[in-house]
Structures are given as C-alpha cells and as structure tokens.
Amino acid sequence: MTGSSTREAEILPRPRSRAERRRDTEHRLAHDVDVWVASASADGLPHLVPLSFDWDGEALLMATPAGSPTGRNLAAARTVRLGLGPTRDVSMIDGEVEVIELGALPPERADRFAARTGFDPRASSLPYRWFRVTPRRVQAWREVNELDGRELMRDGRWSA
Template sequence: MSSAELPAGAEPRSRGRRRLDTEHRLTHDIDVWVASASAGGAAHLVPLCFHWDGEALLVATPADSVTGRNLAATSAVRLALGHTRDVSMIEGEVETIELDALPKERADRFVAHTGFDPRVLSTPYRWYRISPRRIQAWREENEMSGRELMRDGRWLV
C-alpha cells in the first residue's frame, strides 16, 4: 500500500521505520524538491534529479541558474522527498564542485541512477554535494512527535 493509499488515522510508524523509509527514498527516488534562498532571502524552489551515495546527495544545475547561484552563495539548502502525506525533509550543507572536478566514477553513478548527464551539455553546469545536517520524516499529525531522525549530521535512531 502506497502512502497515498494509507487510510486517514493510520498508526504512526516508529522512528526506526521512518529512518528505513527515508533511506529507501534516498536510495531509490530520482527527484527531490530543492529549496534555496538568495543572500537577500528571496526563496526559490525547483525539482532536481539526485543520487545518494550513502553520505550525501549529488545534484547538478546550471551554474548561472537561480538555484546554482543560491547554493554557491549560501551553502545552505532544504530538500523535500516524497509526498505531502509522506515526506522526508532534509536540511543540508552544500559543497559546490566544478563539473570536471568530480571523480568520473562518481559522476557516472549519478548518470546511471538519474539518466541525466550534465557533462555532455553546452550550458555550464556545476555539481552540488549536499550533506544532510537535519532530517525529519512524517506522514500525518500523529507522526509529528519524534519526526526528527538526524541532528547535526548524526542519525538519532
């Protein structure tokens, strides 16, 4: 049964189950919502494909796009995986990496997972490596308690 099919008032998952569900999403999902802000506080939200290597998410976007400029300038991001009734929220620190500076093997894993290769485009892209600092996961109000699964880059469960 998918989260969209869950009956209202379903029993809350344990924090351990939520971590497993979040790790499954990180490993298997292809797209993530990326929320960034300019130094002046102008918010921007876009979907980007990503690859998780067990420690960090890797995304790519044009270096001169609003998202690219925001991520490079502030080194902060908020991500959302899943649906509104089954979401994992990730706050992370961003490392900006020039396209040719990422090891080929890492870039190849990104391409194999997402089907997208920014290295072959004429538009100048950059890689952005996002290290999670805080992760929360919940479905409905009955999972609001205990929704924090990671704090300061360390899993709590």
C-alpha cells in the same frame, strides 16, 4: 474522544516508529531519483525546483546550471532544504552544500549519477556545477500523528 479525534483515529494509519521512519527515508534516498530543492538568494528571495539526485550513502549529488537561481543560491549560501517524497510521506533534509566544478568530480561518480538519473550534465552546452549535499538534519512524517518525534537526524547524526 471528540468528533475530530474520532475521525482522525479512523482514517489515519498508525504512526510509524522513529526507526521505521529512518528506514523509509533511507529507502527513498536509495531509490527515488528526484527531490525538491529549496534555496534563497542573499536578499531572501525563495526559489524551489525539482532536481535529480544520486545518494551514495552519505550525501546527495545534484547538478544544475551554475548561473541558475538555484546554482547561485547554493553556491552562495552553502545550505539547502530538500523535500523528499510526497506531501503525505515527506522527509525534510537540511544540508550543507559543497560546490564541485563539473570536471573536478571523479568520472566514475559522474557516470553513476548519469546512469541513475538519466541525465548527464557533462553533455550540456550550459556550464553546470555539481552540488554535494550532506544531511545535517532530517525530519520525516506522514500525518499529524507523526509530528511528535519527527526529527531523525540532528547535527549530522542519526538519532533513530
């Protein structure tokens, strides 16, 4: 091994299997509360913000002001990239966005979001919208030794 490869082998944890990465990603979805939301305007201006979310086993539910850059971008593009977890244990989620008017979400679903995140957009004086993100592609990795095989979902189907 070269010096660099030897150093990597000494300090990197063993790479997880794809099944382990999927379990770790699903655990984060079930237990984390915040996610990085990357969107872009029609003219390509990027925007990145953290938002709270609730995972129901199929999709992430988020809320943000309808007139905010993120709200406008998500409503227009109907796609998003999410970053879940720290940089050294990240799950990247590309998803399709469904826009839901604030009063159109069933109350029990909105109550669940508020209980889990500690934030209830229905109580805000700003006009909020719900954004339901259905994952279409999921990638997960910790270090360079997990770059191979990082794609866990493609076209909305788990492959791991």
